[in-house]
Amino acid sequence: MKICKRCIQPDTRPGIFFNDHGICGACLWEEEKLSIDWKLREEELKKKVDWAKGHNQIYDCVIGISGGKDSTKQALTAKDRFGLRCLLVNSEPENITDLGRKNIENLKNLGFDIISIRPNPLTMKKLIKKDFFEHLNPAKITEFSLWASTYIIAEKFNIPLIIQGENSALTLGVSLTGQSEDDNALNVDMQNTLKSGWQEYLKDDITEKDLFLFHYDKKILEKKGIRAIWIQYYLKEWSQYENAEFSKKYGFKWRDEYFDRDSIGTYCPYFQLDSDLTQVNQMHKFVKFGFGQCMDHVCYDIRDGRMSRKEGIELVKKFDGKCGKNYIQKFIDYIQISSKEYWDVVNSFRGETWIKKENGEWHNKIWDLLDSEYKNL
Numbered sequence: 001m002k003i004c005k006r007c008i009q010p011d012t013r014p015g016i017f018f019n020d021h022g023i024c025g026a027c028l029w030e031e032e033k034l035s036i037d038w039k040l041r042e043e044e045l046k047k048k049v050d051w052a053k054g055h056n057q058i059y060d061c062v063i064g065i066s067g068g069k070d071s072t073k074q075a076l077t078a079k080d081r082f083g084l085r086c087l088l089v090n091s092e093p094e095n096i097t098d099l100g101r102k103n104i105e106n107l108k109n110l111g112f113d114i115i116s117i118r119p120n121p122l123t124m125k126k127l128i129k130k131d132f133f134e135h136l137n138p139a140k141i142t143e144f145s146l147w148a149s150t151y152i153i154a155e156k157f158n159i160p161l162i163i164q165g166e167n168s169a170l171t172l173g174v175s176l177t178g179q180s181e182d183d184n185a186l187n188v189d190m191q192n193t194l195k196s197g198w199q200e201y202l203k204d205d206i207t208e209k210d211l212f213l214f215h216y217d218k219k220i221l222e223k224k225g226i227r228a229i230w231i232q233y234y235l236k237e238w239s240q241y242e243n244a245e246f247s248k249k250y251g252f253k254w255r256d257e258y259f260d261r262d263s264i265g266t267y268c269p270y271f272q273l274d275s276d277l278t279q280v281n282q283m284h285k286f287v288k289f290g291f292g293q294c295m296d297h298v299c300y301d302i303r304d305g306r307m308s309r310k311e312g313i314e315l316v317k318k319f320d321g322k323c324g325k326n327y328i329q330k331f332i333d334y335i336q337i338s339s340k341e342y343w344d345v346v347n348s349f350r351g352e353t354w355i356k357k358e359n360g361e362w363h364n365k366i367w368d369l370l371d372s373e374y375k376n377l
Contacts, residue, residue, distance in 0.1 A: 001353070003369050007299040008312055010366050012289040012353055013172065029170045030303045038236040045234040048227065049082045052161035059087040061161040064150035065114075066090065066274050067103030069240070069254075070165040072247035074231055075112060078163055087159060091149040091213075092118040093142055093275035094128065095334065099253055100274030106251040117149045119213045127201055128277075129335040136288055136349040138331070139281040141201070143193045144214040151188075151216035154226050162228035164188065171232070185228035186218055240300045244270040263324030267315050268297040277334075279327040286321035287346055290353030290366040294320035310377040313370045321364075 003010050004024035011018055017025035052060040061078055065071035065088045078084045090104055108114050127141040154162050164185040188194065198215035202208065221228070232238045237246075244254065255269040264272075265282055271293060272278040286292035298312035307315075332342050347362075355363045 001365060001369065003366070003373065004299075007302040008309055008316070008370060008373065009295070009299045010289075010291055010353075010369070012291065012351075012366070014289075016172070026170075026172055026299065027303055033236070036236075041234045041236075045229075045231075046082070048161065048229060049084060052084065052227075055160045057158060057160060058085070059113075059157065059159045060084040061163050062087045062089060062150055062154045062157070062159045063163045064089050064091070064146065065104075065107060066093075066146075067100060067107055067252075068273060069244040069247045069252060069270050072103070072107060072250065072252050073238075073243040074163055074165045075107060076110065076247075076250060077231065077235070079111070084161075084163075086112055086163075087153065087157070088112045088114040089150045089153050090114060090116045091142075091145045092116055093146075093277065094121065094124055095276045095330070096274055097276060099255070102253055103273065106253070110250060115153060117145070117213060119145050120210070123206070123210050125335065126204075126206065130201070132335060133345060136284045136346065137193070137281065138284070138335070139275075139277055140193055141214065142275075142277070143191075144198055147188050147191075147194065148198075148214050148216045151221060151228070152213065154228075155216065155221055155224065158224065158226075160226055162186075162226065164228060164230050166232045166238070167230040183229045183233040185230050186221060188228070189216075189218070239304050240271075240297075241304060241306060260324065261319055262322050263327070264319075265292055265322040266294040266297050266319050268294075268301075271297060276327055276330055279323055280331045283321055283323035283328075284346065284349070287354075288349050288351060290351070290364050291316075292321045294318075308377075310374060313374045313377075316370060317367065 001011060002018070002022065004018070004027055005022040006027040007024065009016065009024045009026065019028060061084045063071065063075050063078060063086055065075060067090070075086060075088055078086050088107065093100070104114070124141065128138045131140040132138040150162055153159070162185060167181070167185070168191060169181045198211055201211055201214070244252070248254070254273060255264075257269070259269060261267050264279060272282065282293040295316050298307065298315050301307035302309060302312050328342070332339055350362065353365050355365060357363055
C-alpha cells in the first residue's frame with residue numbers, strides 16, 4: 001500500500017497506475033499537459049465540429065448533463081465557442097436535490113433544448129438496493145443510465161457527435177481499467193463502474209426491456225458513423241476549479257460558504273450537488289478503499305497548485321469519510337432496511353486498508369501513511 005509522491009492519492013483506487021518513481025497516473029497527466037500543443041488540439045477539435053455540422057441534422061451534437069460544473073462548461077463551450085447546435089440529455093437521479101433542479105433549470109434558460117429521462121423509479125429502487133448489497137455501491141446503476149441515455153438518444157435521433165466531458169483514465173489516472181487515454185468516448189463502457197456490464201442486472205424479475213435505458217449498442221453507433229469524444233482532451237483550460245468558476249458566471253449554483261463540511265465529508269462546495277445518494281456513496285467508497293471524496297478533491301487541488309500536500313493531508317484527516325446521519329437515514333428509509341442491517345452490510349465490505357482495534361473502532365491504515373508523510377513535510 002502506498003500513496004503518490006506528488007499528490008497523496010493512495011493506490012487502492014481501482015485501476016490506478018503508478019510509475020516506477022511512485023507517481024500516479026493523474027499527476028503524470030498534469031505533467032504531460034505542459035508539453036501538449038493545445039493550438040493543434042483545438043484545430044483537431046474544429047475539424048470534428050465541422051464534420052458534425054456537415055451532416056445538416058437538426059442537432060449537431062448531444063451532451064449528457066447533470067447541471068453540474070463540468071456539464072455546464074461542456075454545453076456552453078460547444079454552443080458558444082464552437083457554434084454547435086446541441087441537444088442536452090439529463091438522466092434524473094433518484095433523490096434529486098433542490099440545488100440539482102435549479103442547476104438543470106439554469107442550463108435550460110441558457111438556450112438549450114433538453115430531454116429529461118427518468119428510469120422507472122420502482123425498477124431503480126430494486127437495482128439500487130441490489131447494488132448496495134452486492135457492491136456497496138448504490139450509485140452504480142445510476143451510472144449506467146447516466147452514460148447510456150446520451151448514446152441512446154444519439155442513435156435514435158441520428159445525431160453525429162456525442163460530447164462527453166472528462167476522461168477518468170487521464171484525470172484520475174485509472175488507465176489500468178482498460179479505458180483508452182485518447183479522445184474516443186465510445187468506449188465509455190470500459191470505465192470501472194460499467195465494466196461488469198448491464199447484463200448482471202438480468203435476474204429475479206428484471207428483463208432486458210426493463211433495462212432499455214441502461215445500455216447502448218456500440219456496434220450500431222459505429223455502423224451509423226456516430227462519434228463520441230472527450231472534450232477535456234482538447235481543452236487546456238479544464239480543471240475542476242476552473243470549470244466551477246466558469247459555470248458560476250453563467251448561473252451555476254453551489255453550496256454556500258456556511259455548508260456543513262462534516263456532514264458532506266469535504267471542504268469543497270461544488271461537487272456532488274444533484275443527489276443526496278452520492279453523499280452516502282462517497283462514504284461507502286471510503287469504507288471500501290480507504291479514501292472518500294475529500295481525498296479526491298484534495299488531490300485535484302494539489303495537482304492544480306492550489307494546495308500543498310501538508311494542507312491536503314490535514315483536510316483529509318479532518319473530513320474524509322464523514323457523512324451526515326440525515327443522509328444515511330434517508331438512504332436506509334429509501335431501500336427499506338433496518339439500521340443494523342445497513343451497518344452490517346457496510347462493515348462487511350471493509351478491505352485491507354482497515355484494522356479493527358480492541359475497543360471495536362476501525363482504523364484506516366492509509367492514514368498511517370499520511371501521518372508518516374506529514375512528518376517529513
